[in-house]
Amino acid sequence: MSICNLSVYELIKGYNEKRFSCLEVTKEYAENIKNNKINAIIFDNTKHAISKAKRIDKENAFYKSALSGIPFVLKDNIITKNIPTTCASEVLRGFVPPYDSSVNTKLKNAGAILLGKANLDDFGMGTFGVSSCFGKTLNPLNYEFCAGGSSSGSAACVASGLSPFSIGTDTGGSIRLPASFCGVFGFKPSYGAISRYGLISHASSLDTIGIISKTSLDASLIFTEIFGKDKKDLTSKSFKFDFEKDKNHLKGLKIAIPKNIESDKDIDSEILNCFLNAVDMFEKNGAIIKSVPMPFFEKSLQIYNVISCAEAFSNLARYDGIRYGYAPNKSKDISEFYNKARSVFGNEVKMRILFGEYVLTHIGGEIYAKSVFERQKAQLECDCIYNDFDLILTPSTTKCVPKLTEAKFGYEKTDSNTYDKYLCFANLCSLPSANVPFCFDKNKMPVSILLTGAKFRDDLVLGASHTFEEIRGAI
Amino acid sequence: MTDYYKKYECTIGLEIHVELNTKTKIFCNCRVDKNAGANTLCCPTCLGFPGAMPIFNKKCANLAIKAGLSLNCNINEKSSFDRKNYFYPDLPKSFQITQFYNPICTDGYLDIGDKRIGIERLHLEEDAGKLIHENEKTYIDFNRCGVPLIEIVTKPDIKSAAEASEFLKQLRLCLIYAGVSDCKMNEGQFRCDVNISLKKIGERNLGTRCEIKNLNSFMFVKQAIDAEFLRQAQILESNKKVECCTMRFDTQDFKTYVMRQKESASSYKYFPEPDIPVLYISGKEIRAIKKGLSKSPQSLYKKYTKEFRISDADANLIISEKPISDYFESCLKLSDNPKVLLSLITACILPEYQTTGNLSLSPENLVNCATMITSGKINTGTARKIIEACTISGQDTFEYAKNNDLFMITDNAILSALCDEAIRNCQKSVSDFKNGKKAALMSIIGYIMSKTKGKADASVLEKILISKINA
Numbered sequence: 002m003s004i005c006n007l008s009v010y011e012l013i014k015g016y017n018e019k020r021f022s023c024l025e026v027t028k029e030y031a032e033n034i035k036n037n038k039i040n041a042i043i044f045d046n047t048k049h050a051i052s053k054a055k056r057i058d059k060e061n062a063f064y065k066s067a068l069s070g071i072p073f074v075l076k077d078n079i080i081t082k083n084i085p086t087t088c089a090s091e092v093l094r095g096f097v098p099p100y101d102s103s104v105n106t107k108l109k110n111a112g113a114i115l116l117g118k119a120n121l122d123d124f125g126m127g128t129f130g131v132s133s134c135f136g137k138t139l140n141p142l143n144y145e146f147c148a149g150g151s152s153s154g155s156a157a158c159v160a161s162g163l164s165p166f167s168i169g170t171d172t173g174g175s176i177r178l179p180a181s182f183c184g185v186f187g188f189k190p191s192y193g194a195i196s197r198y199g200l201i202s203h204a205s206s207l208d209t210i211g212i213i214s215k216t217s218l219d220a221s222l223i224f225t226e227i228f229g230k231d232k233k234d235l236t237s238k239s240f241k242f243d244f245e246k247d248k249n250h251l252k253g254l255k256i257a258i259p260k261n262i263e264s265d266k267d268i269d270s271e272i273l274n275c276f277l278n279a280v281d282m283f284e285k286n287g288a289i290i291k292s293v294p295m296p297f298f299e300k301s302l303q304i305y306n307v308i309s310c311a312e313a314f315s316n317l318a319r320y321d322g323i324r325y326g327y328a329p330n331k332s333k334d335i336s337e338f339y340n341k342a343r344s345v346f347g348n349e350v351k352m353r354i355l356f357g358e359y360v361l362t363h364i365g366g367e368i369y370a371k372s373v374f375e376r377q378k379a380q381l382e383c384d385c386i387y388n389d390f391d392l393i394l395t396p397s398t399t400k401c402v403p404k405l406t407e408a409k410f411g412y413e414k415t416d417s418n419t420y421d422k423y424l425c426f427a428n429l430c431s432l433p434s435a436n437v438p439f440c441f442d443k444n445k446m447p448v449s450i451l452l453t454g455a456k457f458r459d460d461l462v463l464g465a466s467h468t469f470e471e472i473r474g475a476i
Numbered sequence: 477m478t479d480y481y482k483k484y485e486c487t488i489g490l491e492i493h494v495e496l497n498t499k500t501k502i503f504c505n506c507r508v509d510k511n512a513g514a515n516t517l518c519c520p521t522c523l524g525f526p527g528a529m530p531i532f533n534k535k536c537a538n539l540a541i542k543a544g545l546s547l548n549c550n551i552n553e554k555s556s557f558d559r560k561n562y563f564y565p566d567l568p569k570s571f572q573i574t575q576f577y578n579p580i581c582t583d584g585y586l587d588i589g590d591k592r593i594g595i596e597r598l599h600l601e602e603d604a605g606k607l608i609h610e611n612e613k614t615y616i617d618f619n620r621c622g623v624p625l626i627e628i629v630t631k632p633d634i635k636s637a638a639e640a641s642e643f644l645k646q647l648r649l650c651l652i653y654a655g656v657s658d659c660k661m662n663e664g665q666f667r668c669d670v671n672i673s674l675k676k677i678g679e680r681n682l683g684t685r686c687e688i689k690n691l692n693s694f695m696f697v698k699q700a701i702d703a704e705f706l707r708q709a710q711i712l713e714s715n716k717k718v719e720c721c722t723m724r725f726d727t728q729d730f731k732t733y734v735m736r737q738k739e740s741a742s743s744y745k746y747f748p749e750p751d752i753p754v755l756y757i758s759g760k761e762i763r764a765i766k767k768g769l770s771k772s773p774q775s776l777y778k779k780y781t782k783e784f785r786i787s788d789a790d791a792n793l794i795i796s797e798k799p800i801s802d803y804f805e806s807c808l809k810l811s812d813n814p815k816v817l818l819s820l821i822t823a824c825i826l827p828e829y830q831t832t833g834n835l836s837l838s839p840e841n842l843v844n845c846a847t848m849i850t851s852g853k854i855n856t857g858t859a860r861k862i863i864e865a866c867t868i869s870g871q872d873t874f875e876y877a878k879n880n881d882l883f884m885i886t887d888n889a890i891l892s893a894l895c896d897e898a899i900r901n902c903q904k905s906v907s908d909f910k911n912g913k914k915a916a917l918m919s920i921i922g923y924i925m926s927k928t929k930g931k932a933d934a935s936v937l938e939k940i941l942i943s944k945i946n947a
Binding site: 079100 | 520523524525526527528529530531532559561563565568569570571616743745746747750751752753
């Protein structure tokens with residue numbers, strides 16, 4: 002079996018059994034990256050990666066940590082010291098940070114090997130992977146289709162043998178949706194699990210760093226190395242993480258599914274069928290499924306849009322061209338300077354900034370205040386459900402993977418865009434949530450299901466995903 | 477102008493920004509140092525770089541609590557931070573982290589004489605950078621970005637420029653005594669904005685408020701208030717409306733000028749800072765801070781004027797410099813003659829401090845000197861000479877007096893003999909005195925003083941001489 006088809010777990014086994022060297026592994030991935038046609042990589046770091054691989058082989062440094070010698074890609078909205086970090090935006094094109102993100106430092110010290118920075122929708126704002134100043138990312142399973150966003154490159158890399166795992170970010174579904182479109186495992190941990198220091202903020206109370214990999218077992222291995230409280234991020238937390246690989250997590254597992262989901266008009270029929278088949282499979286393997294009213298799904302998109310745009314407006318205000326980033330050449334005064342510097346934001350970004358400012362200003366910020374209240378309500382409703390249930394099971398995206406021709410500017414914000422409907426509530430309520438690929442639609446594009454757990458029960462979400470994957474088998 | 481004051485009255489509220497004296501900034505570990513080269517005390521966080529995040533310097537909360545306690549505020553056990561969003565080149569993140577919704581202290585007061593000025597709130601926030609205009613260019617120094625500030629907002633209880641000035645003086649002293657800040661106005665550590673509105677005397681509704689920003693001396697505050705009062709009165713006299721705006725005070729022509737339209741709260745789009753969790757302070761922590769707080773200047777003033785019956789002017793003189801009042805308090809621990817100590821401090825210790833900034837003579841040493849005075853061993857004139865010498869040499873005052881034979885003559889036999897000798901040699905003065913010239917006695921005493929080099933007590937001599945002459 003080709004090296005790039007191996008999971009992280011299998012790579013580690015291979016290293017332990019000395020079946021291949023770190024250099025062989027890294028070279029194969031570097032070659033794939035060089036030849037890739039899906040535009041998944043913004044910055045190619047394979048030269049440095051190969052040097053590091055040689056050193057690891059020479060020092061036989063595989064004892065360092067489980068991730069020694071394991072290559073990865075990092076979404077390009079995560080700061081990497083001395084390596085360009087652009088957020089896929091003209092605003093930061095050419096920006097080389099002199100400081101590092103906590104997650105990159107952890108992975109570096111663990112001996113993991115950075116292959117490159119993955120493409121994304123600029124500033125993490127997008128559903129289809131088409132809003133990058135470096136061009137759109139293609140879905141590796143079929144170039145006519147969207148890779149999904151905003152972690153488009155991260156998901157596409159894992160799905161096409163460009164990297165065994167990738168680090169992405171999820172604010173309203175940005176890891177799980179592209180993972181779904183590309184048919185790979187996507188994990189958004191509990192908010193605060195992985196330090197956000199060095200993550201270029203989109204919406205600070207929603208942003209979560211997460212993992213895209215072939216399997217949930219891989220994700221749990223990686224998660225163990227990078228999660229925990231960081232004094233540079235006051236919102237980061239440590240908590241108990243006991244992932245049990247060999248346990249049958251489905252037996253006796255209490256799973257809630259949204260009541261009357263069959264009548265949800267936003268869900269494509271194929272997605273619904275896939276979901277119901279998955280429910281069957283869970284039930285047949287020992288899980289206890291109950292239909293529970295989940296009223297928060299009705300408003301979760303609106304609340305998410307208001308809060309994420311308001312915070313984005315504030316987080317992106319610092320890009321004024323004065324200290325770093327794109328600066329215009331000639332301006333007659335500071336106003337013109339600001340206008341020109343900020344005119345190079347992408348259209349989706351501009352729309353969200355304007356909407357964010359609107360909700361914070363209109364009637365003294367009433368829209369924002371109402372949304373914050375609704376969010377707290379949703380959190381309480383979720384808490385109630387998790388008193389009686391271990392997991393909530395929903396479809397992942399509401400619609401099948403669209404073609405690139407169907408994804409255009411404006412489509413993102415129209416009423417018909419409900420892709421994130423079942424994804425964003427995990428961000429609003431800070432919950433761990435995993436996208437698990439399950440079957441295929443009529444276009445042979447992947448369809449997934451979503452498992453969301455109680456706050457800080459990341460081990461249970463990954464455990465249940467693991468058991469489900471084993472029962473599902475290879476797809 | 478006097479007519480205006482008979483017709484209109486003003487309502488004033490003050491907003492004071494005070495730099496806390498911490499070693500590092502409030503939301504990052506950069507040092508605070510006004511002498512550092514431009515842009516040398518910065519990091520990704522205080523420069524607003526992508527992906528940088530704030531941490532919280534807990535010492536800032538402790539100092540804010542100290543300030544709040546010294547101003548009789550409620551200390552809120554739960555407070556939080558918010559973002560104030562606006563664009564300006566000296567604001568790297570394009571928002572300032574402040575406390576809009578839940579400030580750390582609320583509802584305090586400061587008494588100026590008999591009047592109580594209410595304090596609405598006291599909250600923590602970060603300072604912005606500094607713009608430097610030079611050679612038709614503008615430069616930005618970000619060293620000041622993230623320096624911790626407390627903002628103190630009074631209730632609109634102040635009714636005149638004099639009250640405003642007095643309040644600021646007392647507030648500044650209060651904060652210095654609490655150990656919160658050095659409050660050096662010329663270094664921008666204590667900045668005042670004035671909010672003022674006018675209305676006809678007796679009318680209930682307040683007028684439109686204008687804000688005068690960046691006044692950095694008490695004198696400018698007074699002058700600015702007078703100028704703005706005049707400006708608003710003139711507008712109201714001509715039956716026009718005062719526009720709500722932000723003013724600056726021109727220190728050359730003593731007038732206020734409009735800077736810009738005043739922003740309303742919603743134009744700052746305040747919302748809770750998501751990167752900093754809610755700040756919890758326990759009652760235990762607050763009590764510990766309260767225990768360690770120095771006595772306030774107001775309480776010292778009360779003690780000195782009421783208990784020790786020191787004059788108003790003298791009490792203020794001692795209190796105006798904390799090192800001096802600390803010195804006085806140290807002396808008081810060792811001696812209970814405040815008036816003697818006070819006169820020595822005012823005459824000898826304070827001048828040295830004012831010229832050199834030093835307090836060379838230890839409190840113990842000064843107390844020894846004071847004890848010599850009260851026990852009649854020396855008089856105040858001699859004391860001053862002793863102190864002067866010992867300040868330079870570092871010697872003990874008692875030892876110095878003993879070694880230089882400076883003690884007063886107390887032996888009555890010797891004093892009697894001295895008086896006899898003086899009477900013999902000052903016949904004219906004696907007969908003048910016998911003829912009713914009371915002043916003549918002084919010259920006889922003077923003769924004895926010069927003979928004894930001042931080591932005789934004048935009042936004792938007076939008694940002996942009178943009884944001898946009349947005998």
